[in-house]
Amino acid sequence: MDSKLQLVDMQHVTERGWVHSALAQLAQEAARSADTHLLKLTFPGFHGIDFYFKDEAAHPSGSLKHRLARSLFLYALCNGRLRGGQAVVDASSGSTAISEAWFARLLGLSFTAVMPACTAPGKIRDVQALGGTCDLVDEPAQVHARAAEHAARGACHLDQFGLAERATDWRGNNNIAESIIGQLTLEAESEPAWIVCGVGTGGTSATIGRYLRYRRLHTKLCVAEPTGSSYVHGWRKRDAKAVASQPTLIEGIGRPRVEPGFIFDVVDKVKEVPDAASVAGAWLLEDLLGHRYGGSSGTNLVACLQLAAAMRARGERGSIVSLLCDRGERYAQTLFNHDWLAAHRIDRAPWDAALRDSLASGHTPVPQ
Structure with a gap:
């Protein structure tokens, strides 16, 4: 086998192994909750x-967005959009960001929340306490564009606003x-x-x-x-x-x-x-x-x-x-x-x- 093809195949196996491990951690967290x-x-x-x-x-992360954040991570993993060591970003006014920061820490991933600057200080502190970074935007309508900028630099955009209605299995x-x-x-x-x-x-x-x-x-x-x-x-x-x-x-x-x-x-x-x-x-x-x-x-x-x-x-x-x-x-x-x-x-x-x-x-x- 060509050495380059062999290296690509080994990387694929390694990445799939990390995805399986991440999915197992999310399943374990759900079973504990x-x-x-x-x-x-x-x-x-x-x-x-x-x-x-x-x-x-x-x-555990303090809001109904705990369910959504778990679903968004599962959706990203199962669609091949999230890899081991990849940065994660999303636009959020607070509660979703806190829950996403909670799950990012569970999976050992860095997380950035793009938030309106007027977000309650307590929410900003909660994201930071979980190891996340807050990118504050003066104009709330611009949070989507700022999150897209992070994604263009290689971060996985969880995209709660674009994917929320499909990331959760509505049948049960x-x-x-x-x-x-x-x-x-x-x-x-x-x-x-x-x-x-x-x-x-x-x-x-x-x-x-x-x-x-x-x-x-x-x-x-x-x-x-x-x-x-x-x-x-x-x-x-x-x-x-x-x-x-x-x-x-x-x-x-x-x-x-x-x-x-x-x-x-x-x-x-x-x-x-x-x-x-x-x-x-x-x-x-x-x-x-x-x-x-x-x-x-x-x-x-x-x-x-x-x-x-x-x-x-x-x-x-x-x-x-x-x-x-x-x-x-x-x-x-x-x-x-x-x-x-x-x-x-x-x-x-x-x-x-x-x-x-x-x-x-x-x-x-x-x-x-």
């Missing part, structure tokens, strides 16, 4: 309607939808009326919406988004070129443009939630559950109450399931900081009163 809890709450104003919150913040394999439905098996309402989630990359809503149809369930999917987000406009008009009509302070959702993973046709309803309501919702969750969760979890809570109020008005019974997306400690200097809220002119008091009144009365939360 317990499923996240599904927490049940009932409220005086909503007799006959149960609320369930899936605590995705309990993952312990995805978040299968986990939720399985955990409800022994409940009084084993098939919920609604599942509520936000849209960051589009992967979670696509997975849940597809799975509900695949299982032939009557459960409907509601997307909870900041007021004026690109998803809101895109979903209403089925417009893949829609852009946000206003910015949001809620990290992880409310994308400024429609992303490739936004699958509109699997979503039954979209609820717009003002930032002040999301912040009030996040603070209220701490009182209800004893732990802090991020702004997108607050967004979900507000949408759940809006849906429940409509169910109550129609005389319907049932259950609503939503997600607790990430740990609130990451927002200690932003959403849970009085000075930061004042600087951004966020007054959560009217919405706090409205949400608490909704819990007691069963009415749609409307601030005075």
